[in-house]
Structure formats: structure tokens, C-alpha cells
Amino acid sequence: MGRPKQFDPDVAVEHAMDVFWRKGYAGTTPQDLVDAIGIGKGSLYNTFGSKHALFERALRCYHDSQAVALIEMLDEPGPVKARLRKTLEFLAEMDLADPDRRGCMAVNTAAELAGTDQVATELVQRMFARTEDAFRALIEEGQRSGEIAPERDPAALGSLLLNTVVGLRLLARVTESPDRLVRVIDATVGSL
Amino acid sequence: MGRPKQFDPDVAVEHAMDVFWRKGYAGTTPQDLVDAIGIGKGSLYNTFGSKHALFERALRCYHDSQAVALIEMLDEPGPVKARLRKTLEFLAEMDLADPDRRGCMAVNTAAELAGTDQVATELVQRMFARTEDAFRALIEEGQRSGEIAPERDPAALGSLLLNTVVGLRLLARVTESPDRLVRVIDATVGSL
DNA sequence: TCAGTTCTTGACTTCAAGGTCAAGAATGGT
DNA sequence: ACCATTCTTGACCTTGAAGTCAAGAACTGA
Numbered sequence: 138m139g140r141p142k143q144f145d146p147d148v149a150v151e152h153a154m155d156v157f158w159r160k161g162y163a164g165t166t167p168q169d170l171v172d173a174i175g176i177g178k179g180s181l182y183n184t185f186g187s188k189h190a191l192f193e194r195a196l197r198c199y200h201d202s203q204a205v206a207l208i209e210m211l212d213e214p215g216p217v218k219a220r221l222r223k224t225l226e227f228l229a230e231m232d233l234a235d236p237d238r239r240g241c242m243a244v245n246t247a248a249e250l251a252g253t254d255q256v257a258t259e260l261v262q263r264m265f266a267r268t269e270d271a272f273r274a275l276i277e278e279g280q281r282s283g284e285i286a287p288e289r290d291p292a293a294l295g296s297l298l299l300n301t302v303v304g305l306r307l308l309a310r311v312t313e314s315p316d317r318l319v320r321v322i323d324a325t326v327g328s329l
Numbered sequence: 330m331g332r333p334k335q336f337d338p339d340v341a342v343e344h345a346m347d348v349f350w351r352k353g354y355a356g357t358t359p360q361d362l363v364d365a366i367g368i369g370k371g372s373l374y375n376t377f378g379s380k381h382a383l384f385e386r387a388l389r390c391y392h393d394s395q396a397v398a399l400i401e402m403l404d405e406p407g408p409v410k411a412r413l414r415k416t417l418e419f420l421a422e423m424d425l426a427d428p429d430r431r432g433c434m435a436v437n438t439a440a441e442l443a444g445t446d447q448v449a450t451e452l453v454q455r456m457f458a459r460t461e462d463a464f465r466a467l468i469e470e471g472q473r474s475g476e477i478a479p480e481r482d483p484a485a486l487g488s489l490l491l492n493t494v495v496g497l498r499l500l501a502r503v504t505e506s507p508d509r510l511v512r513v514i515d516a517t518v519g520s521l
Numbered sequence: 522t523c524a525g526t527t528c529t530t531g532a533c534t535t536c537a538a539g540g541t542c543a544a545g546a547a548t549g550g551t
Numbered sequence: 552a553c554c555a556t557t558c559t560t561g562a563c564c565t566t567g568a569a570g571t572c573a574a575g576a577a578c579t580g581a
Contacts, residue, residue, distance in 0.1 A: 139527025140577040161441055163355035167569060177530045182570060184528090238444040244499060248440030249353055251502035252430040262503050269509070290516075296509045297516040304496030307436060310443035311454050317461075317488045324482075324489040328520035331557025332547040359539055369560045374540060376558090 146184055147198075149174045154195035158242040161249050162192055162257075189256075196260045199242045204264045207302075208271040217279035221298070222326045228302065229318040232309035241306040248307075265299060272298035276329075285329055294329065301325045338376055339390075341366045346387035350434040353441050354384055354449075381448075388452045391434045396456045399494075400463040409471035413490070414518045420494065421510040424501035433498040440499075457491060464490035468521075477521055486521065493517045 152173045156165050167188060171178050185191040210224045232240055239245070243264045250257040273295030279285035285294075305318055312318060344365045348357050359380060363370050377383040402416045424432055431437070435456045442449040465487030471477035477486075497510055504510060 138525080138579045140529080142528065143577095160445075161355065163353065164441075164445075166567080168567085178570080179531075179572080180529055188569070240440070240443070245440045247499055247503045248432070248437045249356075251432070253352075253356075258503055265500070265503065290512070293512040293516045296512040299509075300493060300496035300500060300513045302496075303499050304492035304494075307439055307495050307499060308457070308492060311439045311450055311457065317491075320482070320485040320488040321492045324485045330549045330555080332559080334558065335547095358537080360537085370540080371542080371561075372559055380539070 142180075142184070144174065144176055144180070149176065149184070150191070150194045150198045151202075153191050154198045154242070157192055157195045158199070158239045158245070159237050161245060162254075163249065165192075189254075193256055193260070196242070196246060196257060200260065200264050203241075204243065204268065207268065211271050211275050217275055217282065217284045218326055218329060221275060221329075222322065225302070225305065225322045225325070226319075229305055229309060229315065229322065232306055233312075233315055233318070238310050240310040241303075244303055244306050265303075268302065269295045269299040279329075289329075298325070334372075334376070336366070336368055336372070341368065341376070342383070342386045342390045343394075345383050346390045346434070349384055349387045350391070350431045350437070351429050353437060354446075355441065357384075381446075385448055385452070388434070388438060388449060392452065392456050395433075396435065396460065399460065403463050403467050409467055409474060409476045410518055410521060413467060413521075414514065417494070417497065417514045417517070418511075421497055421501060421507065421514065424498055425504075425507055425510070430502050432502040433495075436495055436498050457495075460494065461487045461491040471521075481521075490517070 152175075153170055156169050156173045160169065165188075167178060167181065170188070170191065171181050174181070181191075185194065207224065207228070210227065211220055213220055232238070243261045246257050247261045247265075251261070252258065273291045276285055276289070276291040276294045276298075280287050280289070280291065301321065305321060308321075309318060344367075345362055348361050348365045352361065357380075359370060359373065362380070362383065363373050366373070373383070377386065399416065399420070402419065403412060405412055424430070435453045438449050439453045439457075443453070444450065465483045468477055468481070468483040468486045468490075472479050472481070472483065493513065497513060500513070501510060
């Protein structure tokens with residue numbers, strides 16, 4: 138009952154995610170958000186309560202769309218190392234092709250809000266932990282298939298790969314030529 | 330001639346660096362800066378011109394103090410791998426021991442301002458390039474001393490180590506236990 | 522059709538960010 | 552002693568960030 142919403146909150150969150158991703162939390166204004174979403178400020182606050190609450194939803198949206206997509210990409214068929222390389226190359230190309238050079242929203246959020254924003258910090262921690270787990274699982278699969286030496290520690294390699302991705306996506310924000318990222322990917326995959 | 334300054338601008342920049350490092354560029358207010366420096370707002374703007382100009386000086390100060398210290402640490406005597414391990418462990422311990430979890434100011438700046446702030450972006454690029462060079466030089470030294478296989482590509486390993494450090498310092502901002510960072514360091518040094 | 526409810530808009534409010542400026546203080550030169 | 556110069560302070564200014572609210576629109580059930 139009552140007047141129905143004239144917009145889809147989930148779509149609005151996606152637009153908000155875009156803005157926060159590009160400009161950061163402090164760098165985004167309510168005006169930016171209503172412009173991007175296409176609603177009035179009243180609707181914005183009536184629906185989401187506060188800038189911070191909307192940011193939290195945007196971060197969760199990022200997790201559900203982007204972070205999960207990464208993990209799913211690792212699950213495709215084929216040899217483990219090839220999948221890994223393809224995923225890393227895909228991330229690097231994607232980041233470099235983005236005209237806004239937004240990189241990874243989780244990485245950006247960690248850099249901006251870790252320590253000062255409990256909620257955001259925990260969400261980022263969860264995304265990182267899941268990514269690390271996915272890499273560890275991939276390593277274990279590679280060990281079962283004989284592609285990766287069984288004496289290597291999967292947890293260590295999982296952490297290493299998480300660290301590699303975090304570094305790559307940060308470096309992608311300030312690196313113009315893809316050479317450096319390609320070298321990182323080559324050296325990383327080659328070390329497995 | 331004229332009234333002499335009541336404060337040392339270089340010391341003021343160091344204090345400003347502390348604040349920007351902890352709160353980011355957008356998150357820092359002129360009030361934060363005058364409080365940290367201990368001068369009036371007029372002196373602040375009379376001396377530095379703008380918040381952005383002061384940030385630029387703070388970033389250069391970071392480069393001259395922190396980034397250069399890293400590079401010098403790599404130049405100490407001893408076996409190459411031991412030096413590298415010690416440096417990485419030192420960074421990780423330092424970042425985890427910091428109650429504010431500020432991580433690396435260059436990394437934070439890349440995440441916040443890459444793409445939107447030309448000056449800051451270039452300064453960060455320069456810091457990253459110098460660090461990468463120092464790592465490459467270290468690898469080459471290790472190859473001359475026989476510690477590192479001569480067929481490895483020093484440029485690739487330099488990029489890899491830069492990427493590792495960037496990742497470590499970002500992860501240090503959201504990682505509570507040191508285990509993950511230790512695993513990353515072990516796996517990285519072990520792969521050389 | 523009317524009552525109750527929920528949504529929408531945008532003007533409005535409050536507060537602070539970023540910066541300016543006038544008044545006066547501390548110097549050196551003459 | 553006085554002047555030009557530079558520095559210092561804090562009140563002041565303008566703008567915009569973040570959020571609120573009154574008025575009205577669109578819906579549902581009775």
C-alpha cells in the first residue's frame with residue numbers, strides 16, 4: 138500500500154556503487170549520488186537513510202557482482218595455471234581499459250577507510266578472505282591434478298596470490314604501459 | 330627583513346604529512362592541519378598557498394623520508410635474499426605495529442587520487458619507479474654474487490617485488506594477524 | 522470516494538570546508 | 552624613531568556537504 142517507489146533500489150545501489158568506486162567515499166557527495174541515480178534527495182534519504190548506509194550497500198553490491206565474478210572465473214574448466222593466468226590477465230586488461238582507472242573498489246576502500254570505518258573494514262576483510270580461499274582451493278586442485286608440486290603450502294600460495302591481485306589492481310591505477318603488470322603476472326605464474 | 334617565521338615550514342610539512350597519511354587528502358581539513366602544526370590558518374595559507382600545495386609538499390616529504398629509507402635498507406651488507414627478507418619483514422612489522430594502520434602513503438594516495446590528481450599521480454609513479462629500480466638492482470647484485478639464477482629476468486623480478494610490497498602494505502591495513510603477511514613474504518622470497 | 526499510507530520533490534537548514542583579510546606584532550634598514 | 556616588510560591571529564566570507572521537512576502525488580482497502 139501507499140505510493141509505489143518510482144525507481145528500483147537495487148539499480149540505484151548499482152549506480153551509487155559506480156560513483157563511490159570512481160570517487161571514493163569522502164569524495165562522493167549526495168548531489169553526485171542523486172544525479173547518478175536520477176531521484177530527488179528526499180527519496181535518497183528516505184530509502185537509504187544516510188550516505189554511509191548507501192555506501193555499505195554499494196560495497197555489498199560490489200562484493201556480489203565483482204568479487205564473486207572473480208571467484209567464478211577461477212572455476213572454469215581447464216588447467217589450473219592457465220585459468221589463473223587468464224584471470225590475472227583479464228583483471229589487468231580490464232583495469233587498464235577502464236577510462237576512469239578505478240581499480241578495485243575493495244582495495245580502494247581498504248586504502249581509504251581501514252581503521253576509521255569498522256563496517257567497511259569488515260566487508261573488505263571478508264572479500265579478501267574469500268578471494269584468498271578461492272586461490273587456495275585452486276592451488277589444491279592443481280596439486281591433485283599434478284600441476285603444482287604437492288610440497289608447496291596451499292595457504293601460503295593462496296595468500297601470495299591474493300597479495301598479487303591486490304598489488305596488481307593498485308598498480309593498475311598508476312601504471313600507464315601494461316608491461317609492468319605483464320611482468321608481474323609472468324613472474325607470479327612462473328613461480329608456481 | 331620583516332617578521333621572521335615563528336615555525337619551521339619543514340617541520341610543519343612533516344606534521345601535515347602525518348595527518349594526510351592518516352586521514353587521506355579529502356579526509357583532512359584545514360582545521361586538522363593547523364591543529365597538528367600549531368599555527369593559525371593565516372600562516373598556513375600564507376606559507377603554503379593551498380591545501381593541495383601542502384599535500385604535494387607532504388607527499389615529497391614522504392618520498393624523501395620513507396621511500397628513500399626503504400631503498401637504503403636494501404643496500405645494507407649481507408646476502409641479497411636475507412636483506413630482502415629483512416626489509417619485507419620490517420615493513421610488515423612496522424605497518425602492523427602502527428596503531429593507526431596507515432600503511433604506505435604512496436599506496437593510499439594512488440588509491441585515492443590516481444586519475445583525478447595529476448601531480449599526486451606523478452609523484453606516486455616516481456616513487457614506485459624508484460622502488461622497482463632498487464629491487465631490480467638488488468636482483469642483479471644477487472645474480473652477480475650467484476645467489477639468484479642468472480636466467481631470471483631482473484626487470485620482471487623487480488616488478489614482482491614492487492607489486493609484492495604494494496600488496497603487503499595494502500593488506501597490512503586490514504589484516505589483523507601477521508600470519509598472512511608472513512606467508513606472503515615466505516612464498517615471495519622462496520620463489521627467487 | 523475517501524482515509525490512511527508511502528513515495529517524491531526541492532526548498533530549506535545547519536554546519537563546516539576552504540580560504541581571505543584587516544589589525545597588529547616582530548623584524549631590519551636608515 | 553620611524554618605515555617598509557613580513558609574519559600571526561582569528562574573525563569573517565562564500566560555498567557546498569549532509570540531511571530534514573512540508574506539500575503534494577500515487578497507491579490500497581473500505
